[in-house]
Amino acid sequence: MNKCTAFGILIFFVLSCKFHSAQANHANSTVYQHAKDIFQSSLYYSIDSNPEGSLITYIERLDEGQRLMLLNLQEDSLQILLNDSTGEINHYNWIDNDTIVINKTNESYQQSLSQLSLNFIDNRLNDIYQRPLITDAIVVDTLPYKEDRVLVKQFLEKKSYLYNLNLSARNISGQLRNRYKLNRLAPNAEHWLSDTSGKLRVGFSSPRHRATMVWFRPDESKRWKLIWKGKKHSTFRPILFDDKNDQLMVLSNHDRDFVELLKFDIASQSFTDVLLRIPGYDIESVELNKKRDGILFASYTQDGNHRRHYMNELGDFLSESLKRDLNTPNIWVVDSSLNDKIVIALKRDGKNPGIFYLFDTRKWELTEFADTQPWLSQFQLGDTLAISSKSSDGLEIESYLTLPANYKKVKAPLIVMPHGGPISVRSSADYDPHVQFLASLGYAVLRPNFRGSSGYGQKFIEAGKQQWGKLIEDDIESAVREVIHQGLVNGDKVCIYGSSYGGYSALMSAIRSPELFKCAASYVGVTDISLMYNNDANNSESILKWRKDFVGDPQQQQEELAKHSPVYLAEKLQVPIFLAQGELDRVVDKEHFYRMRHVLEEHDKEAQYLLLPEEVHGFSRLQSYYELYSHLDDFFRKHLNLPAAKPLAAKPVLEKLPTAEDYESLN
């Protein structure tokens, strides 16, 4: 080995050691560790009760995998029902008092249903029997009035088929024969409503960006008949039959600005009554009661907070009592046993991802059941307030400002976080780990619901048409200037960050208003509008048509789209840029990242890049949150001239909660 080679190897070794040490330091940094605390998943989820309210089940997340747990209220015992070391269980449904159907997805993304039968002797769980039921299928209806029966939907190549399975029968495959397909001769609908006996009565399809079609069949001897064909972009979502099976309850904004709960007469094919209207807000969804014969509540968002309007006496009474007793407006009855013995309530708000409570209506007793992320109480998280601003054309814009706990002592630096979409998506003041990660590090976070956002009616959505880089960004700026004007944040320390459309908006906002923003960060952001049309070969004609209508037509408006695309405007950038991308993103292809990086380098702009090799559009791995957010914090601190990060601590770490090992175990 000559001297040169030896020197080369030495240099390589030193550089490689330095690189590994930098990587290790990064992973050991306070912020990286803090990201791990904030972004880790909930400990408990999918809490449910069997129909008679004697058993409670939930999924408990473990360091590796998860397990399905059973709390026996009669025996006061907790047991492991099923160990799921690979984390394949997505969801489960109680079918009757001793039968559960479990929905799993394996590593090849194949869904399957399996049956778990529980055998009890003197109220004690004696044995568990498990068997596979059907692949590529989901549960559609638990048919609460039919013991051992469940309505399932199996996805085949071109169509999905529904079956009414008898779970007490030994032979399941025999029940999947052609003649048992409930929708064998029906139109190719995506969603179905059945009557209480499990017979299909309504089928509907609401493909993205296409008109909703609804079919009805009065009984099994009659043919399916089209009863509704909606306008494009209008909502018509069948929810439930009325008692006589001749009227439908639907969520619709047909011929009105906001989505309301309406009564639709099937014979005359017309709306006959308004069942619920929330003035100024869209009704976002409705939840059926456990008997599936009535509506438990309708959900909407007011001042950024999720609200539920109860349409069930017990739910309404209990929710109001719990709000009063626990002194919070943010506790809700979310489920109950079929006989209403056990009611499940959830307390959740902008600072708390959720605490589940069990309420025993026979004993009139409330128990705190599960704090889903107990470790968060060691940090001081931020409160969120709704802000109103007037945009350049006078349109009123609602935004949510989350302030760090120390905002009274120090005027907080601001991170503006526009949401993705931009059409028919919205921000809310609900718990969001992305926001609370930043707030717990001392940043204020502003999330504007610019024009095009959902929840504010159809006209507001239409106002967002072809406003990329134009009035939408005016709306965002109006919110930023408003919070600065009100003295709520430090107007000299403002950066903007978002993902997808939010990433595009961050880049465009920095180009448009360099005096307002000190830096901009884009994750999986669109950088060239025209590129969106050539990157979606699988997009249907209807999606392309919608995109041309709402974003612009690259064949007719090429110059206009280029004028509002960051890659053609990079020369104007005056502030540092952070650009991050998931390499496997199918929505915003990595070409957007490459193009932007090319022009930033070409114009010698200050920029930092992060390519996450296994990441998609959003986040599929916890590691990516830690990686991205620790780098983002570094970037913001550097360009906002902030001191080293220190999470705002509340109190020492909680003691470890009791786990199933502390109780008896079957396995």
Next chain:
Amino acid sequence: MISLCKTIFSLALLGAALSSDLEAQRLTPEATLKNGHGYLLLAVESLGTPPKKILLKGPKVFSSLSIDKLKIGDNYRILEVPIGRYYYSQVYSDEEKSSAYWEILSFDYYIDVQENQTSYAGHLISEMYSDQHTDFNFRNRSSRAYKYLKECCELISKKYPLTFTGSYPDPFLDLLIRE
């Protein structure tokens, strides 16, 4: 006699097919393109197991193309071909046990080869993780294609500039070429 004629005719057809394929796949970076010919820049990103072979259906009966020896990541081929529309038609799996292939002609992934240009319409993204988890997409990554062409074959890139022939215009490639 009839059978001999049939054999001769079949051999002639086979010869024509082979010579057409060979001609289409000849890479002659320094040569002048023949009349009615252009360069076709094929780009394939392989995720998971690389395909054994990919077939393209050309504008004429005997103008099919095939590419093989694909590796994980980006793969590029520059082929001199008669002008016209070339469709990605079949992707063969590398499974030794089976000769499984995916018919992708109906996906409508095509490149319009133009005369005296190097035509590109997108990267074929092949995701072959398992039989159940296989997917194909076609995406415009012209900045990557441009970089590749500039680095590998400067002569071609100067004499027969890269042109995007996808469904919608790509002003970014024009910007790169102007730089």
